[in-house]
Each structure stands twice: as structure tokens, then as C-alpha cells.
Amino acid sequence: MGMTPQQARRYAFDYAATTERISQAVQRDRARATAAPRLDIWTARISYGGEGRLDVTRKGNSPFAPSWTLLNETKARVKREGVTEAGWTWYRKRYVVEMRRSWRHHRAAWDELLSRLGPEGAPGRVVLCCYCTDYLRCHRSVLAELLVAAGGDGVLYHGEIEA
Numbered sequence: 001m002g003m004t005p006q007q008a009r010r011y012a013f014d015y016a017a018t019t020e021r022i023s024q025a026v027q028r029d030r031a032r033a034t035a036a037p038r039l040d041i042w043t044a045r046i047s048y049g050g051e052g053r054l055d056v057t058r059k060g061n062s063p064f065a066p067s068w069t070l071l072n073e074t075k076a077r078v079k080r081e082g083v084t085e086a087g088w089t090w091y092r093k094r095y096v097v098e099m100r101r102s103w104r105h106h107r108a109a110w111d112e113l114l115s116r117l118g119p120e121g122a123p124g125r126v127v128l129c130c131y132c133t134d135y136l137r138c139h140r141s142v143l144a145e146l147l148v149a150a151g152g153d154g155v156l157y158h159g160e161i162e163a
């Protein structure tokens, strides 16, 4: 293969950079695959009564609940505009901002939740419960994602437990 010295240097450089990038990605995925599950997160309606139940509602005074202010503003917005995608996006953003604040002010509660373990070293199990019918339009599924992001490897969200 005829390459000028300049092409050869460039080729070698690209090759090294690509190899490095791929090997880093492989190592990352391998670490992820072998990391023991630490915490299994589910969501469910408030009526769920099984193991790991955690009421994350404002009524239940949870540090993981949206504020009364946000809930009342949302109620007013729904009354005005009905249930819309834009409304959900707005609510979701506001809730995430509130949870960032909660992370700072109620850090012990976050740490306690993220470090729950099951019996005999089995992974912990937590089921985030709220009143809303649709978990995909409820803060409980957003909270599950936030917990996975905060907890890192071994913290997994498995979806909704249908009653």
C-alpha cells in the first residue's frame, strides 16, 4: 500500500485514537456487565402493598415528591389547557429542578435509598408509589431515572408493577 510519509503518520494517529476509544468503551461496558446489581427499582400505584413499597407523594410528605406549589400550578395549567405534551415537559423540568434541590437539602434520604440492600446481601428493592394512573406521566418514573443516574452501576429501573 503506497502511502506518503504524511499519510502514514495520519493513518497511525487515527488508528491509535480509534483503538484507544474502542478499548475504553469495551472496558466501560465490561465493568457495567459485571457490576453486581445493588438496587432494583420499580414503580407502582399507591395501592401497591408489596415488599419495598415507598410512598413518594407530597401527601405522604416524601422528600422525593413535587412541591405543593408545583402541584397547584400543574392543576391550574391542566384546567386551562387540558393534558398536553408541552404541559408534561414543563412539569418534568420543574420536578427535576426541585429534585436537584432535594438532593442538596435531603441528601441523607437519597443516600439511604440508594444504599438499601436486600436480605443476605441480595440487591435492595424499592417500589416508588404514587396516585397517578399513568406512570409515564407521573413523577415516579422520572424519579426512577434520576435514581439510576445518581446511583450509577448496579442501580436498575425495571418499570411499572401492574396491580
Ligand SMILES: [Zn+2]
Pocket: 130, 131, 132, 137, 138, 139, 140
Ligand atoms: Zn404521580
